[in-house]
Amino acid sequence: MLYKGQWDRAGLDYQALKNQWHVVARADEVSAERPKAVTLLGEELVLWRDGAGQIHAWKDYCGHRGAKLSLGCVKKGEIECPYHGWRFDAGGQCTRVPAHPDQATPSSARLIFRHHAAERYGLIWVSLDAPVRPLPVFPEWEDASFRKVFAGPYRYRGNALRSVENFLDASHFPFVHANLNGNPDAPEPLKDYQVFKDDRGLRTSEISVFQPYGDHRGIPVDARYTYSVFNPTTAYFVKKTGETERFCTFLNATPVDEAECVIWLIVAINFGAELTEEKILYRQDMVFEQDRLIVESQRPARLPLDLQQEMHVRSDRLGIEYRRWIRELGQIAAEGKTTQPEIETALS
Ligand code: FES
Numbered sequence: 088m089l090y091k092g093q094w095d096r097a098g099l100d101y102q103a104l105k106n107q108w109h110v111v112a113r114a115d116e117v118s119a120e121r122p123k124a125v126t127l128l129g130e131e132l133v134l135w136r137d138g139a140g141q142i143h144a145w146k147d148y149c150g151h152r153g154a155k156l157s158l159g160c161v162k163k164g165e166i167e168c169p170y171h172g173w174r175f176d177a178g179g180q181c182t183r184v185p186a187h188p189d190q191a192t193p194s195s196a197r198l199i200f201r202h203h204a205a206e207r208y209g210l211i212w213v214s215l216d217a218p219v220r221p222l223p224v225f226p227e228w229e230d231a232s233f234r235k236v237f238a239g240p241y242r243y244r245g246n247a248l249r250s251v252e253n254f255l256d257a258s259h260f261p262f263v264h265a266n267l268n269g270n271p272d273a274p275e276p277l278k279d280y281q282v283f284k285d286d287r288g289l290r291t292s293e294i295s296v297f298q299p300y301g302d303h304r305g306i307p308v309d310a311r312y313t314y315s316v317f318n319p320t321t322a323y324f325v326k327k328t329g330e331t332e333r334f335c336t337f338l339n340a341t342p343v344d345e346a347e348c349v350i351w352l353i354v355a356i357n358f359g360a361e362l363t364e365e366k367i368l369y370r371q372d373m374v375f376e377q378d379r380l381i382v383e384s385q386r387p388a389r390l391p392l393d394l395q396q397e398m399h400v401r402s403d404r405l406g407i408e409y410r411r412w413i414r415e416l417g418q419i420a421a422e423g424k425t426t427q428p429e430i431e432t433a434l435s
């Protein structure tokens with residue numbers, strides 16, 4: 088029985104997401120002492136760091152009496168349950184039962200559930216099952232000529248895949264972002280563009296649009312967008328607004344549950360060094376608030392992977408290919424080419 092809003096586990100969208108990397112938090116939200124609770128695809132997880140600073144993502148559950156480990160703390164590089172003070176090492180083995188310090192600790196192999204966790208770009212990434220694709224590459228991250236600004240997180244009562252598709256959709260600009268990214272009184276026809284697919288994901292040819300308030304400088308620009316989808320919940324664009332000016336956005340949407348997502352942005356810009364971070368965030372916050380209202384209104388909440396369920400035109404090409412790709416990934420996963428969450432084997 089599903090609770091209201093819980094993601095249907097049998098759906099191809101869920102199947103496509105359970106073995107992929109998803110951003111769940113900023114790295115600085117998990118300290119050496121404090122675990123953090125997050126939810127991914129309806130699963131309650133605890134994030135914590137061991138003595139080496141390595142990040143872990145486990146089911147937020149203690150196998151003794153079912154308390155949430157996220158309410159506990161980290162001591163000597165081990166996570167301590169808030170209920171009876173049992174401790175578990177990074178491998179998931181119970182190391183301490185305070186009520187019986189002289190006895191051997193019980194094996195926790197069957198009742199501590201470990202998922203896959205990684206840290207990159209100042210973000211924490213989790214995959215529930217063994218990830219079938221690598222962590223995405225953010226092309227400008229190492230390039231010092233690009234200033235990086237974190238924006239968000241933006242919380243939507245909407246679906247993560249709908250929000251990614253919204254990010255990939257250039258024909259909504261004049262309406263949702265009226266007088267910023269387009270002119271609602273004279274919406275520009277969208278020229279045809281191509282979509283390419285390879286093992287790095289999806290990528291478009293250049294899409295040109297005129298924007299009255301094209302970026303944080305507040306000036307009109309002829310923008311040329313190239314979109315990419317690196318992973319199902321990781322998308323990116325490069326926006327060229329001159330010979331050398333580049334405005335890039337690396338977007339991640341956490342699929343918290345079927346109709347709840349969190350959007351994390353990293354913007355990379357190689358111009359306008361004099362502009363304040365507040366000015367950059369002001370425009371990002373406004374644009375993503377405008378998108379929020381639309382994504383939250385979409386029904387059904389879940390992205391329809393059957394193309395017959397909605398109408399499509401040529402400018403929707405990227406959205407169509409995105410839906411096809413998610414469906415394909417879901418079918419591959421549903422055929423059983425994935426593993427279940429790891430259950431730690433006892434160390435002794
Ligand atoms: S419930 Fe965790 S130690 Fe008892």
Ligand SMILES: [Fe+2]
Binds near residue numbers: 264374378
């Ligand atoms: Fe938008």
